[in-house]
Amino acid sequence: MAKRKHHYHPLAVKPHTNVILSILVGLFALFCFLPILLIYIGSFTAEKAIKINGFSFFPAKWSVSAYQYLFKDGGQILQSYWVSISLTVFGTVLSLLIMTLYAYAISRKDFALRRQLTFFAYFTMLFNGGMVAAYIVNTTVFGLRDSYWVLLIPTLCSAYNIIVLRTFFTSLGTESLVEAAKIDGASELRIYARIILPISKPALATIGLFTAIAYFSKWFEVMLYIENNKLYTIQYLLQRVMKNLEYLRSNPEFAMSEGGVELLENLPGESMRMALTVLAMTPVLAFYPFFQKYFVKGLTLGSVKG
Amino acid sequence: MIQLSPRRPSSHRMKVRWKDNISLFLMTVPGIIVFICFSYMPLYGLLLAFKNFVPRLGIWGSPWVGSLNFQFMFKNATFWLSLRNTLLYNAAFLVTGIICPMLLAIGLNELLSKKLARTLQTFVIMPHFVSYVVVSVIVFALCSADNGMIAHFLDSMGSPRIAFYSETKYWPWILNIVHIWKSTGYSSIIYMGALTGISDEYYEAAVIDGATKWQQTRYITIPFLIPMTVILAILRVGGMFSSNFDLFYQVPLNSGQLYPVTNTIDVFVYNMLRTSNNVSLSSAAGFFQSLCGFILVVTVNWIIRKIDPDLAMF
Numbered sequence: 001m002a003k004r005k006h007h008y009h010p011l012a013v014k015p016h017t018n019v020i021l022s023i024l025v026g027l028f029a030l031f032c033f034l035p036i037l038l039i040y041i042g043s044f045t046a047e048k049a050i051k052i053n054g055f056s057f058f059p060a061k062w063s064v065s066a067y068q069y070l071f072k073d074g075g076q077i078l079q080s081y082w083v084s085i086s087l088t089v090f091g092t093v094l095s096l097l098i099m100t101l102y103a104y105a106i107s108r109k110d111f112a113l114r115r116q117l118t119f120f121a122y123f124t125m126l127f128n129g130g131m132v133a134a135y136i137v138n139t140t141v142f143g144l145r146d147s148y149w150v151l152l153i154p155t156l157c158s159a160y161n162i163i164v165l166r167t168f169f170t171s172l173g174t175e176s177l178v179e180a181a182k183i184d185g186a187s188e189l190r191i192y193a194r195i196i197l198p199i200s201k202p203a204l205a206t207i208g209l210f211t212a213i214a215y216f217s218k219w220f221e222v223m224l225y226i227e228n229n230k231l232y233t234i235q236y237l238l239q240r241v242m243k244n245l246e247y248l249r250s251n252p253e254f255a256m257s258e259g260g261v262e263l264l265e266n267l268p269g270e271s272m273r274m275a276l277t278v279l280a281m282t283p284v285l286a287f288y289p290f291f292q293k294y295f296v297k298g299l300t301l302g303s304v305k306g
Numbered sequence: 307m308i309q310l311s312p313r314r315p316s317s318h319r320m321k322v323r324w325k326d327n328i329s330l331f332l333m334t335v336p337g338i339i340v341f342i343c344f345s346y347m348p349l350y351g352l353l354l355a356f357k358n359f360v361p362r363l364g365i366w367g368s369p370w371v372g373s374l375n376f377q378f379m380f381k382n383a384t385f386w387l388s389l390r391n392t393l394l395y396n397a398a399f400l401v402t403g404i405i406c407p408m409l410l411a412i413g414l415n416e417l418l419s420k421k422l423a424r425t426l427q428t429f430v431i432m433p434h435f436v437s438y439v440v441v442s443v444i445v446f447a448l449c450s451a452d453n454g455m456i457a458h459f460l461d462s463m464g465s466p467r468i469a470f471y472s473e474t475k476y477w478p479w480i481l482n483i484v485h486i487w488k489s490t491g492y493s494s495i496i497y498m499g500a501l502t503g504i505s506d507e508y509y510e511a512a513v514i515d516g517a518t519k520w521q522q523t524r525y526i527t528i529p530f531l532i533p534m535t536v537i538l539a540i541l542r543v544g545g546m547f548s549s550n551f552d553l554f555y556q557v558p559l560n561s562g563q564l565y566p567v568t569n570t571i572d573v574f575v576y577n578m579l580r581t582s583n584n585v586s587l588s589s590a591a592g593f594f595q596s597l598c599g600f601i602l603v604v605t606v607n608w609i610i611r612k613i614d615p616d617l618a619m620f
Contacts, residue, residue: 031487035487039440039444054458055447056458105330106334110327120341127349129345129348129350130589133348133589134344140365142343182326189333270453277440299499
């Protein structure tokens with residue numbers, strides 16, 4: 001950031017221009033934020049108030065019954081949450097491990113296959129078989145229909161992230177450090193784990209965050225490959241409920257639970273949709289501000305180079 | 307791109323040591339396996355575009371049909387519609403995806419209070435972090451004919467409600483607004499980076515010449531951003547044939563009445579595969595999309611290399 005002192009600096013905008021700019025940018029921030037706030041408020045609105053006044057920022061009556069209903073028989077929701085969270089954790093750790101190992105190897109100038117393996121990764125960004133080909137291969141060759149692994153494995157390796165990580169590792173300038181460690185007899189794996197990873201925390205945080213979000217947001221693969229509702233992710237559950245509110249009602253566990261029939265008649269459907277949405281988006285929204293400085297810096301550095 | 311430290315005249319420094327190279331190679335093996343299985347093997351599935359797929363016979367065993375699938379595809383009206391929608395939406399996103407983030411970045415950058423700027427930035431990038439399933443719920447809460455906020459606002463104005471999910475004319479607008487909403491804040495980060503790269507000297511000189519802030523923006527800031535913008539735009543053109551499936555399938559809730567304006571190639575490929583179970587047509591469209599994408603990306607890279615070799619991808 002260029003150093004600019006308040007008010008006196010000749011390069012800064014005039015105070016009244018600053019007020020106008022603040023209002024304009026503030027309005028855009030509201031445009032970004034209010035729709036999300038509407039979902040949170042909707043989830044705490046009494047069903048009757050929604051039926052009469054529609055969704056509103058100022059509901060006539062507040063209520064937590066949507067959440068009570070969701071958790072009264074939360075079997076499916078907890079199960080889906082578990083699938084999403086375990087996918088996010090395993091996926092992110094495994095993915096970071098595979099990608100950093102690959103990226104570190106191709107960042108080393110004394111690695112003979114550096115060029116070939118860089119192109120090998122890069123080519124997957126240029127040309128891909130598309131959805132149908134992937135679907136046929138995954139289901140017929142690997143037999144991955146209706147399996148947890150089809151959600152986890154195919155997206156472990158992103159060529160784009162590998163290229164970003166490689167550029168980062170190259171920019172560290174650790175050649176002499178690596179050289180010294182090798183003279184001391186350290187193995188390549190040890191150098192990677194003890195020298196390279198510890199100084200790469202900002203890059204790991206950024207790529208890790210984006211990988212985690214990608215895993216947490218999975219729904220398309222579930223729609224394509226999964227029949228078993230034990231393997232539904234929270235996003236896909238939400239998608240089902242969006243398409244068809246009946247899905248929650250037709251869930252046998254729900255209907256057969258205590259007082260099920262009565263429960264179904266008073267089901268606060270609209271606010272439940274919103275409550276489920278809140279459950280599906282809050283984990284990410286709670287995390288990203290902590291990573292903001294990392295990815296802002298990462299994206300910014302990338303452009304200054306040019 | 308990256309400055310190497312001046313090379314010392316030591317001979318062992320860059321020497322390839324085979325023992326180390328084997329360790330390094332082993333490090334790449336997990337990645338190689340994933341790439342082979344899930345990126346390279348599906349390329350083999352591209353053959354389907356030239357075959358009449360019979361699941362019992364597998365990909366290789368199914369009979370060849372030459373270009374028949376493509377002949378059917380080019381006669382399919384829905385395909386042409388999807389192609390048109392893909393190109394038109396991408397063209398619109400290209401324009402709004404440049405103008406909006408640039409304006410936002412300039413605005414954020416000029417704010418006197420850096421603390422306020424950072425807080426506002428947290429809010430403007432928030433939409434980037436909600437999934438498209440969530441976006442579809444948000445659009446539903448606003449546009450639903452029964453309980454939507456807009457419907458009740460129209461009631462209070464005494465106007466009739468609008469059935470958004472069955473009227474095509476509103477969706478080009480809705481999808482464009484959703485795209486602006488979701489991507490502007492995040493894209494502006496890149497422009498912010500470029501802005502901090504402009505030396506203060508230019509502005510100091512301009513101030514001495516009596517330039518107003520508006521003139522400084524018009525004649526210094528924006529011209530400085532143009533080279534990067536051109537590169538970003540060209541890169542975008544490389545993705546002209548692909549579309550965000552989530553946006554075009556999920557946000558309109560896959561409403562059949564909206565297909566004329568929401569079907570893109572990706573949605574067409576999916577619907578052909580899962581709804582019509584027409585593997586031939588679906589894989590032909592997928593092949594067409596991959597090929598056009600590949601040609602565009604290679605061309606675009608060639609153009610960028612002419613402009614600035616440092617920014618070329620390969």
